[in-house]
Amino acid sequence: MENYIVSARKYRPSTFESVVxxxxxTTTLKNAIATGKLAHAYLxxxxxxxxxxxxxxxxxxxxNCMSPTAEGEACNQCESCTAFxxxxxxxxxxxxxxxxxxxxDIRQLVEQVRIPPQIGKYxxxxxxxxxxxxxxxxxxxxxxxxxxxxxxxxxxxxxxxHKILPTILSRCQIYDFNRISVEDTVAxxxxxxxxxxxxxxxxxxxxxxxxxDGGMRDALSIFDQVVSFTGGHITYQSVIENLNVLxxxxxxxxxxxxxxxxxxxxxxxxxxxxxxGFDGSHFITGLSSxxxxxxxxxxxxxxxxxxxxxxxxxxxxxxxQKCPLPFLYRAMKLCNDCDLNYRASKNKRLLVELTLIQVAxxxxxGDDIANGHSPKQVMKPIFTQPAxxxxxxxxxxxxxxxxxxxAKPQAVPTVAPSTGTTATTANTASHATPTSILLAQxxxxxxxxxxxxxxxxxxxxRPKAEEEVKNTATATITPQTAQPEEDYIFNERDINYYxxxxxxxxxxxxxxxxxxxxxxxxxxxxxxxxxxVVDNEIVxxxxxxxxxxxxxxxxxxLKNRKVTMSVRISTPxxxxxxxxxxxxxxxxxxxxNALLQxxxxxxxxxx
Numbered sequence: 001m002e003n004y005i006v007s008a009r010k011y012r013p014s015t016f017e018s019v020v021x022x023x024x025x026t027t028t029l030k031n032a033i034a035t036g037k038l039a040h041a042y043l044x045x046x047x048x049x050x051x052x053x054x055x056x057x058x059x060x061x062x063x064n065c066m067s068p069t070a071e072g073e074a075c076n077q078c079e080s081c082t083a084f085x086x087x088x089x090x091x092x093x094x095x096x097x098x099x100x101x102x103x104x105d106i107r108q109l110v111e112q113v114r115i116p117p118q119i120g121k122y123x124x125x126x127x128x129x130x131x132x133x134x135x136x137x138x139x140x141x142x143x144x145x146x147x148x149x150x151x152x153x154x155x156x157x158x159x160x161x162h163k164i165l166p167t168i169l170s171r172c173q174i175y176d177f178n179r180i181s182v183e184d185t186v187a188x189x190x191x192x193x194x195x196x197x198x199x200x201x202x203x204x205x206x207x208x209x210x211x212x213d214g215g216m217r218d219a220l221s222i223f224d225q226v227v228s229f230t231g232g233h234i235t236y237q238s239v240i241e242n243l244n245v246l247x248x249x250x251x252x253x254x255x256x257x258x259x260x261x262x263x264x265x266x267x268x269x270x271x272x273x274x275x276x277g278f279d280g281s282h283f284i285t286g287l288s289s290x291x292x293x294x295x296x297x298x299x300x301x302x303x304x305x306x307x308x309x310x311x312x313x314x315x316x317x318x319x320x321q322k323c324p325l326p327f328l329y330r331a332m333k334l335c336n337d338c339d340l341n342y343r344a345s346k347n348k349r350l351l352v353e354l355t356l357i358q359v360a361x362x363x364x365x366g367d368d369i370a371n372g373h374s375p376k377q378v379m380k381p382i383f384t385q386p387a388x389x390x391x392x393x394x395x396x397x398x399x400x401x402x403x404x405x406x407a408k409p410q411a412v413p414t415v416a417p418s419t420g421t422t423a424t425t426a427n428t429a430s431h432a433t434p435t436s437i438l439l440a441q442x443x444x445x446x447x448x449x450x451x452x453x454x455x456x457x458x459x460x461x462r463p464k465a466e467e468e469v470k471n472t473a474t475a476t477i478t479p480q481t482a483q484p485e486e487d488y489i490f491n492e493r494d495i496n497y498y499x500x501x502x503x504x505x506x507x508x509x510x511x512x513x514x515x516x517x518x519x520x521x522x523x524x525x526x527x528x529x530x531x532x533v534v535d536n537e538i539v540x541x542x543x544x545x546x547x548x549x550x551x552x553x554x555x556x557x558l559k560n561r562k563v564t565m566s567v568r569i570s571t572p573x574x575x576x577x578x579x580x581x582x583x584x585x586x587x588x589x590x591x592x593n594a595l596l597q598x599x600x601x602x603x604x605x606x607x
Contacts, residue, residue, distance in 0.1 A: 207243065530564075
């Protein structure tokens with residue numbers, strides 16, 4: 001029986017041209033080889049299965065090729081290429097850092113670097129999963145990586161660049177490999193299927209590419225699995241059945257139920273999905289992606305963002321025309337919130353069902369029902385506004401009559417007294433006109449309150465002039481309630497007590513000035529002003545700089561806002577200085593000789 005080789009190994013690229021989805025990187029490497037500008041260290045980083053190790057091997061074979069082609073590829077005919085293809089080349093060394101991550105392994109590698117190549121120009125060392133090296137191994141590798149021999153080239157490959165020391169990164173040329181697109185993956189799978197004589201539907205290959213998530217090795221592994229399941233004829237149904245992928249048909253049906261506000265059908269469809277073993281989180285994530293695909297299908301400019309087959313693409317475009325944009329925005333938001341809260345929910349199925357109910361009612365009564373609110377009800381006004389009346393035209397002046405003539409109003413609304421919070425009207429005229437009383441003697445119009453009715457209440461608005469007079473009178477008779485605080489009287493003893501208290505609370509950075517304050521005695525000049533006498537100008541400047549804070553503290557403690565501090569430099573005749581402990585005791589003895597006797601009896605000493 002012939003040995004079976006998996007597709008990921010059998011169809012592994014052997015030239016730069018056959019590498020899938022990394023055109024920019026392969027072109028850069030080919031140009032570097034053609035111009036002879038080769039770095040001593042490279043770092044290939046990117047997701048799994050995108051061609052990092054493959055490109056490292058192709059690069060190592062090409063730089064040692066004795067007769068490269070005009071396109072910058074290896075000839076595969078010289079001794080170096082033949083030895084590489086037969087896996088007996090001594091110029092290429094691969095090290096798996098996941099299992100050889102100690103300092104001793106790196107030391108052995110460093111010793112091998114010194115030996116020049118026997119055939120070819122370079123010895124290439126490929127270290128895969130380099131982020132698995134220990135910190136000690138990285139440090140042992142630094143010097144060799146920075147200044148290797150001229151014949152040595154290091155190629156480091158990793159999937160987690162952030163775990164590599166910055167000192168290593170700074171010594172390498174970094175190449176970031178991208179995820180392989182769905183189109184490139186589908187094209188390569190179709191090529192492999194044609195080589196193997198396997199028939200495959202484009203939609204089936206598209207599902208495999210989406211499942212691989214940008215990794216070609218994963219895509220080829222899934223391809224082999226599906227081939228074994230189907231026996232050489234890959235269909236869309238067989239792929240979704242084997243890979244346990246939810247069919248697009250469920251999402252299309254569910255969206256139709258949403259647009260028709262069929263909550264019951266949506267819940268039954270969810271029950272069918274869960275009964276087939278699918279997880280609720282997987283279902284709601286797929287539904288979010290479905291709404292996203294519908295959104296990008298509405299605009300031809302964003303249609304390339306839709307990564308599906310041709311037939312499925314047409315269905316998306318058809319259904320997208322039925323979905324209003326507000327519906328898609330709101331549905332995506334609800335599904336995303338459900339996905340975020342799914343893990344923390346105690347009743348996960350109920351959470352998904354509530355989300356489906358909300359989505360199904362988006363187009364029913366607007367966003368209010370979708371948010372759980374009752375639909376808005378438009379209330380008809382009870383009172384209708386009176387029709388606008390035209391102002392009467394000015395009439396010529398008439399002779400002054402002997403008696404006042406009172407014009408009878410057409411209709412006057414009557415306001416019923418009420419003891420509750422809501423006033424009601426008894427009768428309203430259909431056409432109300434302003435009421436005015438004409439005084440014949442002065443030809444003046446007396447202003448009366450205007451009744452305005454809105455909603456369910458009645459408000460009486462007084463004339464503006466009358467309101468202003470009332471407000472002015474009220475403001476005139478309003479007494480002032482603010483009373484100034486009374487300042488307390490203090491003496492010299494009080495001021496010195498709080499002076500010492502302030503000195504004791506000063507920070508350690510001001511210990512010198514605090515000690516000086518503790519040895520001082522301030523003098524009260526008058527009821528609110530005290531004086532601090534210092535012996536030189538430098539100290540005076542320090543006290544003046546801290547005067548605002550000290551005054552504020554003393555005013556607060558003494559409860560007197562008029563406390564004022566003055567600083568004065570002592571005259572030459574005055575002896576103002578800081579006394580020591582011995583000097584203080586001597587001054588106290590001069591006032592009371594009993595202190596000296598007390599000191600001698602108890603054997604006290606001053607130090």
